[in-house]
Amino acid sequence: MPVYAPTSGFAGQRRHPRALLFIVGVHAVLIGAVMTARMAVPVIDDHGPIVVDPIPIPPDPPPNPEPPKAEPQQAPRADPYVPPREVPLPMPTGPAIDTAPIPVPDPGPVIGTNPGPVPIPKPMPAVVRTGPRFITPDWALRPPYPDDKRRLEEEATLKLKLAIDERGRVVAVEPVGKADRSFLEAARKHLIAKWRYKPATEDGRPVPSSTVITLRFELE
Numbered sequence: 001m002p003v004y005a006p007t008s009g010f011a012g013q014r015r016h017p018r019a020l021l022f023i024v025g026v027h028a029v030l031i032g033a034v035m036t037a038r039m040a041v042p043v044i045d046d047h048g049p050i051v052v053d054p055i056p057i058p059p060d061p062p063p064n065p066e067p068p069k070a071e072p073q074q075a076p077r078a079d080p081y082v083p084p085r086e087v088p089l090p091m092p093t094g095p096a097i098d099t100a101p102i103p104v105p106d107p108g109p110v111i112g113t114n115p116g117p118v119p120i121p122k123p124m125p126a127v128v129r130t131g132p133r134f135i136t137p138d139w140a141l142r143p144p145y146p147d148d149k150r151r152l153e154e155e156a157t158l159k160l161k162l163a164i165d166e167r168g169r170v171v172a173v174e175p176v177g178k179a180d181r182s183f184l185e186a187a188r189k190h191l192i193a194k195w196r197y198k199p200a201t202e203d204g205r206p207v208p209s210s211t212v213i214t215l216r217f218e219l220e
Contacts, residue, residue: 132164132197132209143190145217146182156183156217160191166206168197176212183217 149156158179163172173188200209 128201128203130201132168132200132211134195135168135198136195140194143187143215143217145219146186149180149182149217150219153219154180155219156180158183158187158215158217159212160187160215161210161212162191162195163208163210164197164199165208166199168199168206170195170197186217187215 156179159176160179161174161176162170163174165171170191173184173191175184197211199206201207
């Protein structure tokens, strides 16, 4: 900033206000110019210049070579067929061959033991079977009449299959066809408890057997 020293010539004079305003304005313009000049100073990069290294681009790979074309193979030429030559063979010479049949000598009688007649096996004897025979007394024939059927006055006829053991006892009673349950149970209990048979036999030996009977329940 410039400094103005007072002079002796103007020491005793009175300064004008306009002159002071002009001096102040000039100083303001100078100060603004100095400040503007400082702000416009370019910034220098201390890192040095930027160096760009170009990267080479690899060239395109060459195209795949085409496989060699196989040449067509020619079939070998067949040699023309040459038939073999017929060579005549000489006929063999030798003694004459007798073609008459050779006689077979008679062996004579066969000497050995005579086995005799072959025995014929005897047939197996038939098995003798007998069936069961009823031996129940008359007083034990009729089973008791079911009470509910007696009140309703119903009657029935049952066809029953009896299984009999080797002692002649009835061991099972099964209906043949339909049968009322009340009549069937009454018959089954009575026949197993009271009925007796002479057992069936095979060659005199007692065996189990079975028989079918018809039993009627009739009201008197």
